[in-house]
Amino acid sequence: MGATRxxxxxxxxxxxCRTRAVLGIVGDKWSLLVVxxxxxxxxxxxxxxxAVDGISQRxxxxxxxxxxxxxxxxxxxxxxxxxxxxxxxxxxxRTLRExxxxxxxxxxAHVGHIDDARAAYDARPDTPATPGG
Amino acid sequence: MGATRxxxxxxxxxxxCRTRAVLGIVGDKWSLLVVxxxxxxxxxxxxxxxAVDGISQRxxxxxxxxxxxxxxxxxxxxxxxxxxxxxxxxxxxRTLRExxxxxxxxxxAHVGHIDDARAAYDARPDTPATPGG
DNA sequence: CCGGATCCAAAATGATACTG
DNA sequence: CAGTATCATTTTGGATCCGG
Numbered sequence: 510m511g512a513t514r515x516x517x518x519x520x521x522x523x524x525x526c527r528t529r530a531v532l533g534i535v536g537d538k539w540s541l542l543v544v545x546x547x548x549x550x551x552x553x554x555x556x557x558x559x560a561v562d563g564i565s566q567r568x569x570x571x572x573x574x575x576x577x578x579x580x581x582x583x584x585x586x587x588x589x590x591x592x593x594x595x596x597x598x599x600x601x602x603r604t605l606r607e608x609x610x611x612x613x614x615x616x617x618a619h620v621g622h623i624d625d626a627r628a629a630y631d632a633r634p635d636t637p638a639t640p641g642g
Numbered sequence: 643m644g645a646t647r648x649x650x651x652x653x654x655x656x657x658x659c660r661t662r663a664v665l666g667i668v669g670d671k672w673s674l675l676v677v678x679x680x681x682x683x684x685x686x687x688x689x690x691x692x693a694v695d696g697i698s699q700r701x702x703x704x705x706x707x708x709x710x711x712x713x714x715x716x717x718x719x720x721x722x723x724x725x726x727x728x729x730x731x732x733x734x735x736r737t738l739r740e741x742x743x744x745x746x747x748x749x750x751a752h753v754g755h756i757d758d759a760r761a762a763y764d765a766r767p768d769t770p771a772t773p774g775g
Numbered sequence: 776c777c778g779g780a781t782c783c784a785a786a787a788t789g790a791t792a793c794t795g
Numbered sequence: 796c797a798g799t800a801t802c803a804t805t806t807t808g809g810a811t812c813c814g815g
Contacts, residue, residue, distance in 0.1 A: 538666070
């Protein structure tokens with residue numbers, strides 16, 4: 510994707526391509542949850558593994574690497590025994606965390622309604638089959 | 643993605659906040675972009691395919707099915723020639739669109755900074771290898 | 776023609792074993 | 796503790812065919 514960057518005054522809704530590019534940063538299953546669990550301060554690898562329960566060790570590594578590469582968090586290694594690696598949001602990471610707050614609140618507020626919608630949809634007799642892979 | 647939405651294993655109580663469960667709704671590559679492109683009114687399948695360029699026909703179908711099932715949008719079929727299927731946000735879908743606005747704006751505002759961070763990271767001599775799959 | 780379903784190849788992901 | 800290597804499973808994308 511191009512290195513061209515727009516001015517900060519650009520409003521959302523004017524540049525679909527770039528929006529798509531950056532949604533690639535957080536548009537996966539784990540990134541937003543990792544960011545969320547770092548919002549209260551630095552965390553170690555295993556602490557995150559427990560907090561974001563359900564994530565595999567491999568995907569936590571991959572997700573953290575990606576967020577570090579994107580400048581969302583920092584990775585600090587202390588060469589001691591046992592090893593100690595801590596992850597912390599950068600200033601930009603904290604702005605991301607703030608930007609995702611409404612979405613997380615929406616999730617919590619609407620999960621019940623969505624359960625209902627799913628049940629109603631699955632009860633429909635004319636439900637189309639989902640294409641397989 | 644569509645097949646994994648709300649499996650039977652996602653019972654209430656497994657996750658105290660349940661944010662993970664609901665992030666499964668929009669935590670994929672395409673859902674937020676589809677919702678975004680429906681914010682200005684109903685759109686047809688092919689219009690969405692063009693707007694969310696890069697999405698495959700199959701993934702658009704799967705994503706739309708999932709969002710319909712979750713009560714985010716409605717699917718209206720008119721049996722005419724040529725076929726006419728239009729998708730439109732529900733009231734709940736519109737609240738989701740509002741909740742995602744800050745994130746989309748953040749994306750546009752920070753894409754340049756992220757490009758820089760990636761370049762700096764890739765220039766580091768000690769970049770760890772990413773685990774393969 | 777438009778919307779969608781199926782088959783196949785590629786990529787992403789999860790589980791497990793192993794290492795410093 | 797914090798990863799890495801490897802393999803099995805799942806998801807995604809492209810091409811193609813189908814129904815109206």
